[in-house]
Amino acid sequence: MEHNIIAPATSVRLLQLYQKIRRHSEEICKPLETEDYVVQPVADVSPPKWHLGHTTWFFETFILLPHFKGYKEFNPQYNFVFNSYYESVGARVVRTDRGNLSRPSVADIYRYRAYVDKEMEAYLQNTALDDGLAALLELGLNHEQQHQELLYSDIKYILGHNPLFPAYSHHTIFEASSKESSHYISIEAGVYEIGYQGDGFCFDNELGRHKVYLDTFKIAQALVSNAEYLGFIEEGGYTDFRHWHSEGWDWVQQTGAKAPLYWHQIDGKWMHYTFNGLQEIDPLQPLCHISFYEAAAFAAWKGMRLPTEAEWEVACGLFDWGQRWEWTNSAYLPYPGFKKETGAIGEYNGKFMVNQMVLRGASVATPQGHSRTTYRNFFHPCHQWQFTGIRLVKL
Template sequence: MDISIRYKNVRERTERICRPLAIEDYVVQPIVDVSPPKWHLGHTTWFFETFILIPNLVGYQPFNPDYNYVFNSYYEAVGNRVIRTDRGNLSRPTVEDIYRYRQYVDQAMLKMLETAPEPAIEDLLILGLNHEEQHQELLYTDIKYILGHNPLFPAYDLNYDEPTPNKESPSEFIQMQGGLYEIGFNGDGFCFDNEQCRHKVYLNDFEIYTELVTNSDYLEFINDGGYEDFRHWHAEGWDWVRNNKITAPLYWHQIDNSWHAYTFRGLQPLHLAAAVRHVSYFEAHAYAAWKGLRLPTEFEWEAAAPNFVWGENWEWTESAYLPYPGFAKAPGAIGEYNGKFMVNQQVLRGASTVTSPGHSRITYRNFFQTNLRWQFTGIRLAK
């Protein structure tokens, strides 16, 4: 696909995700992990302006010099920024201003792309597009959190097509033979730097489940007092349960003795056959312990993934997010993209139903803190 066409497609999809929102929805930030939708619109635009247009397009004038302070996320090398907790305080720039900003940058980018970019610029452009696709998924998850914590539980889009599971084949364990496995990206296409440095890993014999844990499965854990029995939990996880009064996955609500869940179509009766989602690593580990099983490591997951269907939910693994052997951060601000987060986080593998099309692969390494569950996170068991 022509790079300018791909650029237009990615940028248009971001705005299409925001189309069902009311203007008031664009500014809300209920918790630190959730950014207002309008901030995502501005930040993804800032990325192209900062890393491609300003250094490479002769005569380019930034739309507004103050936007570097407003829309820088975490790049220390690029200067000061609004702290993450204050993104919801940005009533200005307005949503209209930010859409004008996007149009201004898009015009400059498309003019620049009338000539085939140099390889280094094209690499940055492809990174920027993948970066925006990451934010498209974050838009979905953040919008769900914003509306799912509104007391009225308003629907994001009554016509949203919520994928339904196809469970015609029986669930079973796949037996994987022990030995050396090659782990990491291998190919000519795009990958993030944390997938590089392909290397060998020795795995013992293991078994991994073909299906994700369902809502029905997880209800058995709840009904058996899973949230009330410390034996299933890490000490930190047990403190998290008690301090936050956690009794069920995020978005679950018991109404008239019947479980419901908030979805993009509003509050709906819980779909028992669907894979459980919006659980933390703490909950995933506790459920596995209750079953007398465990979570797979990220290496086991990657080795076994060609043998099962994945992509419904991001899947917690038992692996800490660490660099692969030989990993080195790129120089400059781009080196801050992944490397500096390789501490105190757990790896997730796969993709989810809100992952952008073409943005998932077996080697993709997602990562979050152990208590977070606003992402579409689920559970696959191993032994």
């Protein structure tokens, strides 16, 4: 396959973008104490220092080692430590053991980042990139932005499960508010197209623009609020199996779930952990940190349903989105014509297209410039630790 050499202005833009995104990852971690970098309370949460190392490993492994002549690996053992799930790149530390790595130290990882950044800057300043390498670099940058959102989610889980409920920051961040709304937007039946179209960056799972038929539906203009969800809790939503999928009801029984993640009833008041510490719940804020199971059960309790991802994409231009990742009623499956790339990069999305549900939109933790109407996020239906919420469709 032939690749064209990209314009120098594009190389400069990519270098500047590289520097900006790499700085932002470290800025996210500035409020942390050294001890916070190492904690892994559950398998799905990675220690912050692992995120910093893994995103660095990506650039070293996929760009510098194969393409920068004379590059000397920072530490050959880091491939084993910071490989996440790339089978074709070799053995790795299993995910559940990431919190057992007292070494490399936090200081070592920052030295690793500085070393790779210096080498990447030298490479980008002195290399005429072809379009294939430019695309790989953009994938690496978007990969780091995904980990920036995961950093926020994982840091919140680490601090929110500390019995002291320490604040991540005393500055107001990630505030979101909405008014309860009973307004629904009508979408007429018809054939629509969904999927990415354009010349900018997208992930491979967004490609394969295709037609879908949608029947007439009405979708909520606003996200479900804390107050609305409190009604579900107070009317025994977590104790009535009729609202739940069978697997969801099993999840309730096994976990003892009684409320969204971070919610605590203290002295008769509903409180929740925020990045500012433990606070009383704002009833007008959009609901956050709920699983697909909870979202589907709430929708059933309301006599409604969740939108499909096609319905969401067709309607999203008519409502505000971006405060919460919104659960859809769509399984994460390939679009027509989807093909995995060869090699390790082909492991990025396709291998996860089973037993997961699609979320659409973005959240308050999503980095600026990292959201699109065609973005297909995906998680297992039990997951709560992302910034997830609910938008309803009338039956």
